[in-house]
């Protein structure tokens with residue numbers, strides 16, 4: 001699935017649609033791996049995802065590595081930018097989060113590729129010229145017949 005957005009608000013809407021689709025499919029636990037360079041819109045996407053569950057105030061968890069929210073569902077928002085090896089993951093309780101009921105949205109997932117679950121959804125965001133605020137968002141899911 002590939003989407004083109006032309007503003008942060010439109011990217012948020014795609015994130016919100018992904019959340020709505022997961023909920024509609026009865027998928028209550030998922031890992032969502034975000035890929036894309038700094039400032040491309042990973043946190044904006046997560047903000048939209050969170051809004052579907054009535055969660056607001058989503059901020060980048062750069063310093064804390066993980067922010068935990070609770071709305072109609074639980075959201076675990078990770079920023080793996082500073083994570084360099086598996087011991088770091090262990091110390092933040094990554095495995096417990098991943099197994100818990102709720103949604104783990106992971107920025108800088110490139111840093112922990114080998115620790116992602118098999119059924120991880122991938123969301124890749126790229127700048128899309130010539131639009132100044134254009135972004136191409138690709139969502140890859142292993143669920144059968146899944147669409148947003």
Ligand SMILES: Nc1ncnc2c1ncn2[C@@H]1O[C@H](COP(=O)(O)OP(=O)(O)O)[C@@H](O)[C@H]1O
Nearest residue numbers: 006007008011038039040041042043044133135
């Ligand atoms: N189409 C778009 N989608 C997402 N963000 C956009 C878009 N166009 C412009 N922006 C801006 O890009 C920035 C994205 O920031 P952020 O979501 O924090 O990125 P990241 O988490 O990938 O570092 C914001 O300032 C946002 O307003």
Ligand SMILES: [Mg+2]
Nearest residue numbers: 042043060107
């Ligand atoms: Mg971010």
